[in-house]
Amino acid sequence: MTYVVKPKFRHPELPKNKFGYTHRDYEGAVSTLCAGCGHDSITASIIEACFELSIEPHRVAKISGIGCSSKTPTYFLGNSHGFNSVHGRMPSVLTGANLANRDLIYLGVSGDGDSASIGFGQFAHAMRRGVNMVYIVENNGVYGLTKGQFSATADRGSKSKRGVVNSDSAIDMVGIALQIGASFVARSFSGDKKQLVPLIKAAIEHNGAAFIDVISPCVAFNNHAGSTKSFDYVREHNEAVNFLDVMTGRPPIHVDYAPGTVEMVEQHDGTVLALRKLDAEYDVHDRLAAMSFLQHHADQGQIVTGLLYVERDAEDLHGHLNTVAAPLNALSEKELCPGTAVLDKINASLR
Amino acid sequence: MKPTDISAPDYFHKVVDCQWACPAHTPVPEYIRLIAAGRYSDAYMVNWESNVFPGILGRTCDRPCEPACRRGRVEAEPVAICRLKRVAADFKDDIRARLPKPAAQNNGKRIALVGAGPASLAVARDLAPLGYACIVFDQDPQVGGMMRTQIPKFRLPESVLDEECQYILDLGIAFVGGKRIDSMTALLNENFDAIFVGCGAPRGRDLDIPGRKEAAKNIHIGIDWLSSVSFGHIDRIGKRVVVLGGGNTAMDCCRSSRRLGGDEVKVVVRSGFEEMKASAWEKDDAMHEDIPIFNYLVPKEFTHDNGKLTGVLFEKVRAERDAKGRRQLIPTDEPAQHFPCDDVLVAVGQENAFPWIERDCGIAFDKWNMPEVDPKTMASTHPKVFFGGDAAFGPKNIIWAVAHGHDAAISIDRLCRGEDVAVRPPPQINVASQKMGIHEWSYDNEIALDKRYRVPHRDKALSLRDIKSEVELGYDVELALKEAERCLNCDVQTVFTGQLCIECDACVDICPMDCITFTQNGDEAELRTRLQAPAQNLTQDLYIGNSLKTGRIMVKDEDVCLHCGLCAERCPTGAWDMQKYLIDMTLAEPACHFKA
Numbered sequence: 014m015t016y017v018v019k020p021k022f023r024h025p026e027l028p029k030n031k032f033g034y035t036h037r038d039y040e041g042a043v044s045t046l047c048a049g050c051g052h053d054s055i056t057a058s059i060i061e062a063c064f065e066l067s068i069e070p071h072r073v074a075k076i077s078g079i080g081c082s083s084k085t086p087t088y089f090l091g092n093s094h095g096f097n098s099v100h101g102r103m104p105s106v107l108t109g110a111n112l113a114n115r116d117l118i119y120l121g122v123s124g125d126g127d128s129a130s131i132g133f134g135q136f137a138h139a140m141r142r143g144v145n146m147v148y149i150v151e152n153n154g155v156y157g158l159t160k161g162q163f164s165a166t167a168d169r170g171s172k173s174k175r176g177v178v179n180s181d182s183a184i185d186m187v188g189i190a191l192q193i194g195a196s197f198v199a200r201s202f203s204g205d206k207k208q209l210v211p212l213i214k215a216a217i218e219h220n221g222a223a224f225i226d227v228i229s230p231c232v233a234f235n236n237h238a239g240s241t242k243s244f245d246y247v248r249e250h251n252e253a254v255n256f257l258d259v260m261t262g263r264p265p266i267h268v269d270y271a272p273g274t275v276e277m278v279e280q281h282d283g284t285v286l287a288l289r290k291l292d293a294e295y296d297v298h299d300r301l302a303a304m305s306f307l308q309h310h311a312d313q314g315q316i317v318t319g320l321l322y323v324e325r326d327a328e329d330l331h332g333h334l335n336t337v338a339a340p341l342n343a344l345s346e347k348e349l350c351p352g353t354a355v356l357d358k359i360n361a362s363l364r
Numbered sequence: 365m366k367p368t369d370i371s372a373p374d375y376f377h378k379v380v381d382c383q384w385a386c387p388a389h390t391p392v393p394e395y396i397r398l399i400a401a402g403r404y405s406d407a408y409m410v411n412w413e414s415n416v417f418p419g420i421l422g423r424t425c426d427r428p429c430e431p432a433c434r435r436g437r438v439e440a441e442p443v444a445i446c447r448l449k450r451v452a453a454d455f456k457d458d459i460r461a462r463l464p465k466p467a468a469q470n471n472g473k474r475i476a477l478v479g480a481g482p483a484s485l486a487v488a489r490d491l492a493p494l495g496y497a498c499i500v501f502d503q504d505p506q507v508g509g510m511m512r513t514q515i516p517k518f519r520l521p522e523s524v525l526d527e528e529c530q531y532i533l534d535l536g537i538a539f540v541g542g543k544r545i546d547s548m549t550a551l552l553n554e555n556f557d558a559i560f561v562g563c564g565a566p567r568g569r570d571l572d573i574p575g576r577k578e579a580a581k582n583i584h585i586g587i588d589w590l591s592s593v594s595f596g597h598i599d600r601i602g603k604r605v606v607v608l609g610g611g612n613t614a615m616d617c618c619r620s621s622r623r624l625g626g627d628e629v630k631v632v633v634r635s636g637f638e639e640m641k642a643s644a645w646e647k648d649d650a651m652h653e654d655i656p657i658f659n660y661l662v663p664k665e666f667t668h669d670n671g672k673l674t675g676v677l678f679e680k681v682r683a684e685r686d687a688k689g690r691r692q693l694i695p696t697d698e699p700a701q702h703f704p705c706d707d708v709l710v711a712v713g714q715e716n717a718f719p720w721i722e723r724d725c726g727i728a729f730d731k732w733n734m735p736e737v738d739p740k741t742m743a744s745t746h747p748k749v750f751f752g753g754d755a756a757f758g759p760k761n762i763i764w765a766v767a768h769g770h771d772a773a774i775s776i777d778r779l780c781r782g783e784d785v786a787v788r789p790p791p792q793i794n795v796a797s798q799k800m801g802i803h804e805w806s807y808d809n810e811i812a813l814d815k816r817y818r819v820p821h822r823d824k825a826l827s828l829r830d831i832k833s834e835v836e837l838g839y840d841v842e843l844a845l846k847e848a849e850r851c852l853n854c855d856v857q858t859v860f861t862g863q864l865c866i867e868c869d870a871c872v873d874i875c876p877m878d879c880i881t882f883t884q885n886g887d888e889a890e891l892r893t894r895l896q897a898p899a900q901n902l903t904q905d906l907y908i909g910n911s912l913k914t915g916r917i918m919v920k921d922e923d924v925c926l927h928c929g930l931c932a933e934r935c936p937t938g939a940w941d942m943q944k945y946l947i948d949m950t951l952a953e954p955a956c957h958f959k960a
Contacts, residue, residue, distance in 0.1 A: 015933050016803050020811035020876045020926055022438050024897040027878065037876075049868040049936025057873040204869060232868060232936045244866050248914065 019043045031067035039064050041091040046081055051203030051229030052151045056088045058206050059120070059149075062213035063090060065259075068118060074110055075120045078103040078132060081158055082124030082151035082229075090120075101132025104139035104148075108330070111144055114340040115331050118217060119146040126156050129165040129184045136186075140195040140222045145329035147216040148195075148224045150186050151203075153231040154242040161234025172239030185311065187321060190224040191304050196327035197223035198303070200318045202247050203230065211257035211286075212320060218259065218284040221327035228316065241314075252310055254295045254319040258287040278323060288320060297323050365888050365917070367910045370859065373791050376945040378905060379922050380855045382445055385432035387767035389791075389949045390414040392429055392445055393855040397807065399451055400848035402841075405459050407452035412459075414949065416486045416532075416766050417511075419524040422450025423836065424515055426643060426761040434854055437901070437924055438877075441816040443850045447836075451844040453524070464493035466536030471495030473557040473780045478545050481509020482762045483562035483753030485532050486769025490952045491776060492535040499556075500537060503544040504595075507533065510564055510754075511762065513591035514613065516620050517832040548721040548749075558748050558776040561735075562765070565754035567717040571608065571710050575666030579673035579708075583666060586617045586711030593620055593831070602706025604628045606676050608663055609711035610640035615647065617709040618655045623831040630703060631657045632676070634693060636683055649835065653824065661701060662693065666708065675704035714759055734758065741785050742772035750775055770951050777952040789950035798856055798942045799932070805942060807856050809929045811876075812849040853927045856944050860918055862911030864939035871931035871940055872896065880931060881919045882912070895921060 019040075027035040039060040044053050063073065070092035077083035079100035086095050094117070098106040107121045121139075128136045128150050139148065154167040161174055165184045172178055190198045197219040201209040209227065216223035228247050230236045236243045241250075278286040278297070288297060296302055303322045310317045337344070368375060378384050382392040391410060398407035411418035425446050433442030473496050477484035480502035488498040506512060507529045511520065533539060545551055551559060568585035570576070576583060582602065586609065592598040605626040607618040610633035621629045631650065633640055637659050640647065651657065661678035668674055678701045681693040716734060721727055728736045728745040735744050737751045744751055752768030754760060775785045798806040820837045821827070827835045839847060872880045878897035885891075888906060892899040899906065899921040909918035932940040 015874075015930070017809055017928060017930055017933055018811075019874065019930065020928055021813055022811060022876060022924075022926060024878045024924055025437070026898045026900065043874075044934075047936065048934045049866070049870045051868065053873050053934075054869045057869070204867060206869070230868070232866075236866070244868060245913065 015043055015045070015048070030064055032069060034064065034067075036060055036064040039070065039090055041086070041088045044085075044088045046084065047157075047233045049232035050081070051153060051227075051231070052082055052085050053088070054203040054206065055149065055151055055209070055227050055229055056085050058203075058209045058213055060089045061206065061210045062217065065210070066214055066217060068217070072116070072118055073120060074107075074117045075122060076103050076107045076110065077122040078124075078127040080124040080127045080156075081153075081231075082122060083127055085151065086120070086122050101127050101130070101135055103127065104132065104135040104144070107146055108139055108142065108144050111146065111330070112336075113342045115145070115336070116340045119144070121146050121148045123148070123150050125150060125152045125154060125164040125166040125186070129186060133165075133184075137189065137193050140190055140224060141193045143194065143196060143221045143327070143329045143333060145221055145331065146223065147213065148222065149213075150224075150226050151229045152186065152226055152242070153229050153235055154240070155231050155235045157231045157234055161231070168241040171241040172237070174234050174237050176239075185307070186224070186226045188304060188307055190226075191300055191307070191322055194222075195224040195322075196221035196324035197320075198322040199224070199320045200226045200228070200316070202228050202251060202316075202318060204244055204248065205251070205318075208253060208256055208318060211259045214259040215257055215280070215284075215286050215320065218280050218282055219323070219327065220280070220282070221324070221329045247316060250314055250316050252315040252317050254290070254292045254306075254317060254321070255297070256289040256291070257320055258289065260285045260287060286320070286323075291319070297321065298325055300324075365885060365891060365906065365908045367917075368905070368908045370857075370907075373793055373947060375905070376855075376857050377791070377947045379857060379925075380945070380947070381432040381434050382429035382443075383855070383947065385428045386415075387428065387764045388415045388770065389947065390429075391855065391946060391948065393851055393853050394946060395452060396443070396445070396448055396848050396851040397853070399448055400808070400845055400851075404452050404455040405457045405462070408456040408459055409462055411449055411452060412463075412531075413951075415763060416489055416769070417482060417528050417762065418449050419453030419528050420511055420520060421762060422446060422448075422453050423520050423524070424511070425449070425763050428763070434852055434924065435850060438852075438926065439815070444816055444819070444839075444847050447819050447839060448844060448848060451839050454838050455841065455844075460531070460534075463531055464535060466534070467493055467495040469495055470497055471780075473497065474499065474555075475558050475560065475776060476501065476551060476554070476556040477560045477562060478551070479509055479561070479563035479753075479755065480504070480507040480539060480541070481562055481564050481753055481765060482511060483755070483765035483769045483772075484509070484560060485529065486766045487560050487562070487752065487773045487776070488537045489532045489535060490770060490773035492532075492537050494777065494952065496776075496780070498537045499540060501540045501543050501545050503542065505541040507539055507541070509562075513594050514587055514616065516590065516593070516616050518619070518623065518827065518835050519616070521832070521834050546720050548727065549725045552725060552748070556748070557780050558750065560772055560776065561749065561751045561755050562753045562769070563755045565714050565716045565759045567715050568710070569713040569715060571663060571712060573663055573665055575668050575673075578671050579666045579668040581671070582673035582706060583708045583710065586613045586709050587714055589709055590616055590620065593624070598624070600624055601626050604705040605630070605707045605709065606703050606705040607631045607709045607711060608676070609633065609713070610635060610642055610657075611711060611713070612642045612646050613714070614709075614711035615642045615650045617711050618650055619653055620831060621707075621709065622653050622655065622828055626707075629655045630705075631655060632661050632663070632678060632703065633657060633659050634662050634681070636660060639691075653828065660693070664700060667702065673706065673708065675702050676708060677702050716755060716758060740771065740788065741775045742768055743775055743785055748779070770949065773952040774950075792948045792950055794944075794946040794948075796944050798929075798944055803933065805929055807853050807942075807944070808849070809853065809856075809927070809942075811852070811926050811928055812846075814846055814850055816850070817843050817847045855946065856927050856929070856942050858907075858920065858925065858927070858929075858931055859941045859943045860907065860909040860920070861939050861941070862909045862918065864937045865909075865912055865918065866937055866939075867912055867914055867916070868936060870934040870936065874930045874934040876928065876930065877924045877926055879921050879923070879925045882916050883919060885917045891919060895919060897921070899923060
């Protein structure tokens with residue numbers, strides 16, 4: 014908890030985006046999380062991603078559940094829509110909001126407790142339905158607000174701060190997301206903004222359920238020797254398969270990648286993801302291979318990060334349901350009650 | 365880049381921009397905090413030790429600290445450092461008991477000081493308590509030098525000047541007033557252990573154009589005229605006055621004229637308004653008193669009617685840069701402009717004059733007829749003779765004179781002890797963490813967003829009625845507190861310990877000014893291009909911290925750091941700490957006698 018008010022002054026030469034905003038204009042209130050919390054770095058990455066994409070803050074809805082992670086929407090995009098919902102219920106609140114107004118950008122922020130325990134089912138259904146959203150899990154492997162009990166994502170064999178060894182098997186959120194049909198799946202680390210910011214940007218641009226698992230060390234309860242979610246452990250065992258450069262609008266001015274190391278992935282809105290491959294064999298469009306790659310490396314104690322899977326020509330819930338292009342909340346009585354003649358026609362077609 | 369050596373005294377001193385820019389290196393943030401705490405006497409003493417004349421400088425200083433103030437790089441205007449100094453002087457208690465006592469014992473050394481201005485008085489203040497017999501000579505009957513003769517009383521009341529000069533005289537200094545030193549050789553023959561020359565730059569430049577001799581009765585040299593006004597020899601001037609020149613003396617001349625019967629006072633300057641040498645605030649004050657400033661006019665002739673001045677004729681010019689980029693004034697073809705007037709004050713510069721120093725007495729002079737003076741020790745080529753103030757390097761200002769005085773006093777003290785004058789004492793540095801507990805810091809690190817507060821002025825009509833009535837009223841306690849709150853506490857330094865850092869990025873994320881970056885090392889020029897925010901101010905250092913587990917470095921651009929302490933506040937491991945670096949320049953005093 015910090016009581017010093019963050020000064021309004023900013024660096025006089027900060028870059029500005031299309032709307033004349035600096036990244037400071039995308040901030041929220043000062044974080045009340047513990048000093049050094051990985052979640053604050055994710056907050057900073059979301060701020061940076063929205064700034065770089067020149068998103069208008071009022072076009073964003075940030076929705077969360079309960080937990081340390083779910084407090085973070087207060088700390089970014091102070092001028093956006095927000096909904097701090099019930100524990101584990103972010104996905105259903107977000108699905109409803111998305112159905113009512115498909116024009117907003119939906120940022121669902123959750124944690125390992127919120128999504129892998131109480132909200133596990135909610136998470137699964139939002140993914141399989143393909144709700145057009147960014148689903149960020151701020152994953153620290155412990156219940157921080159209740160003083161550091163293991164969460165469902167804690168690895169078997171990892172040690173708590175008090176020395177207790179975890180005997181339960183871990184839920185790998187990335188593996189589940191791949192299996193149940195998320196069309197964009199990535200993992201990153203709060204301590205690596207170079208990798209995380211472009212992933213968030215790409216996820217925002219993605220049309221469909223985009224899932225990012227962000228390992229985020231809990232400085233208070235899970236940053237000790239024996240933890241598998243500490244800064245040191247994640248840095249040592251990070252197996253990055255690729256890095257992204259997200260290009261929006263204008264084509265890149267110069268491309269200086271070595272041949273064969275870059276794959277260009279075009280998104281539905283024309284955004285191009287330049288995928289710098291660290292592992293030349295890795296194919297981001299192969300769901301099955303991604304799952305086995307993940308399992309294989311997990312067995313070796315490695316944490317695979319990067320863009321792990323992206324579906325070509327992904328479609329979202331509105332596409333599946335064939336809803337109208339206009340947001341439902343913008344439809345007037347005229348469109349909703351087209352009159353007896355139209356009704357008769359529909360009835361006739363069903364006879 | 366190599367990791368920053370923060371134990372080098374200059375590194376953090378430079379971060380305290382105001383103190384670094386002050387010739388006397390006054391610990392500015394320290395006294396501003398004391399003012400905010402209502403401890404005016406303490407604030408005064410911090411100043412008095414460092415710059416000797418807080419009340420005088422708080423009204424008249426040229427303020428090199430203010431353009432340097434970090435606040436000016438963050439928002440529109442710097443902290444009103446100078447006028448806060450005056451607050452300390454205005455609201456202090458009787459501090460006489462806290463001043464040094466006259467030396468209990470004379471050390472047998474006699475020092476002659478030529479001129480009783482700020483430089484000589486600073487030397488005397490530093491040396492007298494150590495037991496030196498200081499004898500100050502001046503042609504005027506009272507001490508103060510140009511502070512008395514050239515600064516009008518409506519800017520510097522006599523009471524303030526007298527008070528601060530008296531503090532020095534009370535140290536047991538002998539003042540010989542009304543005595544002009546006419547021969548350096550004769551003075552040297554009096555066997556003083558050292559001689560300090562602080563006689564200023566006493567000769568006002570004249571303007572040798574047609575009509576000068578004929579109309580001489582109504583054409584006055586600015587600094588001489590101000591001096592006569594100061595001593596009460598002149599108390600009237602004509603209704604229409606033209607002041608020639610664009611420096612601070614010209615501003616004092618025109619404003620004094622307004623108070624001595626000048627209804628229509630004009631300042632006419634050769635150069636453009638922006639290039640005028642006068643400080644911006646002095647120009648503002650003159651214009652506020654209905655004195656127009658005319659630019660790009662070169663005086664050609666004093667017109668007169670049988671010896672009675674009728675006005676000044678000017679040629680119109682425009683500024684143009686030549687091939688080498690030097691500015692030149694090119695006459696336009698417009699007709700000459702005539703300004704009718706009753707009196708002219710010539711304030712077109714002043715220069716040094718040493719007719720009394722025989723050129724064979726062992727003091728070398730350079731081709732500009734200035735003594736050769738070592739800028740560090742203030743020593744001339746004669747082992748016993750030192751210079752300071754305007755006498756050393758030409759016209760500067762009071763704060764430079766004080767700084768010279770401190771340096772000369774150290775030299776004289778070392779000379780008299782038979783030590784090497786070239787060896788200088790290092791500054792005294794006191795480092796202390798400001799952390800008092802969780803979320804508790806010993807300084808006020810909330811950043812006030814307030815704009816600079818204006819100093820209240822006396823009503824114009826009242827001010828113009830009496831030349832002794834001070835125009836600026838000074839901040840009251842409430843305004844002083846608000847202005848003091850604008851100070852960013854740049855002496856409370858961000859100190860980084862790489863061994864403690866876990867690279868969690870908390871400091872990077874919270875820093876309101878994007879000062880901090882963790883990245884791969886590189887050379888400085890290249891590093892500056894890839895920081896969190898552009899680091900284009902090359903006068904400000906990059907602070908490099910190493911010993912990080914990932915092999916990266918921590919780079920902090922000192923340029924616009926607010927010293928708010930949020931990095932330390934959000935650091936989970938105490939790798940960042942806010943530590944107050946008090947840097948005191950060592951003066952000639954017994955406590956600092958060190959063996960080099």
